[in-house]
Amino acid sequence: MSVFDTLNYNNYAFRVYITWGGLLLIKLLFMAFLTSFQRIRKGAVENPEDVGVRSNMEIKKDEDVERVRRAHLNDLENIPAFLFAALMYIMADPHPIAAAWLIRIAVLARIGHTIVYAIYPIRQPARGICFFITLGITVFMIIWSMVIFFEI
Amino acid sequence: MSVFDTLNYNNYAFRVYITWGGLLLIKLLFMAFLTSFQRIRKGAVENPEDVGVRSNMEIKKDEDVERVRRAHLNDLENIPAFLFAALMYIMADPHPIAAAWLIRIAVLARIGHTIVYAIYPIRQPARGICFFITLGITVFMIIWSMVIFFEI
């Protein structure tokens, strides 16, 4: 049996992975625009060659820009790991309905994380809950795959 | 039909993906050497245990080092996303010639981004153009894959 019977157009879980994983990647890439938006709004850039792009730009740190940067960095720490984990998990041929819901919830929690961190900051534990939902699902998927394919 | 008829030695687009994707990964890893080179040239390190590696090193921030760090971070924000996007896109079985050119242009634009950001800084919009070419191709590939495999 090839595991690639699972990475197949006919596999519902695989189609869900591409659709929601693609959405999560677009969300990740969108962070660059959110950073640019805040840089322009607050007039805070990092490179001398960017000063001239618009008037009243200067090289400085701004709290609203740094907040988006931290949210972006947190995405980099978690989103590629989730995309690898979910791919391994789908190769392990889980129940398609369970896999689909885990993927949907993990992606929605990550979108929630961005909203409460960088767009409309609210008090803890909102950010922590979003963070741990995606992290928990990611770790579950990795361990499931490791158990199925275990070879030390 | 298995999508893995597309991830195949006989698929021209897949071979182009491995060749150019591999080149882009090497470029990403090369950023660490560019950082080290600037740290040694400018004598600026971040960890106390690195101070003794060579003479006249000290713990400080240096603009040339920070510039390479920013270029590296921008790579981390975009290159893994591109590699996932291009893999999804190839699974969606696009026209091989179109896929090959999109991959080549995206990789070359990313190499251009590093040159105008970290090696030989020139004024905007050079860096912005390079950034948006790769980003645009990445988003196009993701949306194409999402449409082909759509399953909410």
Add this chain to the structure above:
Amino acid sequence: MSVFDTLNYNNYAFRVYITWGGLLLIKLLFMAFLTSFQRIRKGAVENPEDVGVRSNMEIKKDEDVERVRRAHLNDLENIPAFLFAALMYIMADPHPIAAAWLIRIAVLARIGHTIVYAIYPIRQPARGICFFITLGITVFMIIWSMVIFFEI
């Protein structure tokens, strides 16, 4: 011949990749806990909404926290690249025993890197050696795959 005869439960190298790659992903995700632990121990946070989580928290930079952050960032620069490289390499159908040892050594060196950088800092060249072992294996895997699938 499909390269996906290699990404198969029956392929020893593929099972080793999932097991050790999964371990490396868990190590990467664990860095967030190490950061939190240091933030709580040293009372140093970055976001105003985190100040109230426990008493004697304040917004400041702390060297022990920043050290873990740098180790985490170094992971982001190297671990996704390694996971892509090893996947490409396995698709190129290398000798399974050689592939398994390269994967094991690369993962163990990366775990060693975290220990000597963020948990129990020791003097150079300990960190440099760990860094270059994983990097060397990653570059070897990429070049091997590029040679096998070469298509400019």
